[in-house]
Amino acid sequence: MHEMSIAESIIEIAEEYAAKENAKVVTELDLSIGTLAGIEFESLEFALETCKNGTILQNTIINIDKVKAKAKCFDCNLEFEVEHLFDACPHCKSYSTQLLCGKEMQVKSLLVD
């Protein structure tokens, strides 16, 4: 399950940030994750809950913002929501599309005390 190693690196990032700010606790952590980032949200939530025990993130409120994947069609310029990578344009059925967002995985904000 690679969600476990992702959770570990998210916690490392938060710990490093907190150390820089001389903070004792991280109160809130906002993550932004695309629906095509290849992550199972439930597994990641579980992994985070497990990994944060015993760290300064033990009582942190973790919010995961799911970014819906969107693509743009080169043929008709339609922007549409993508469920699977390489979905055809729902309007003209073209495969000539470009992914606009949905693969991101980032720490959006951190609140420390």
Ligand SMILES: [Zn+2]
């Ligand atoms: Zn199209």
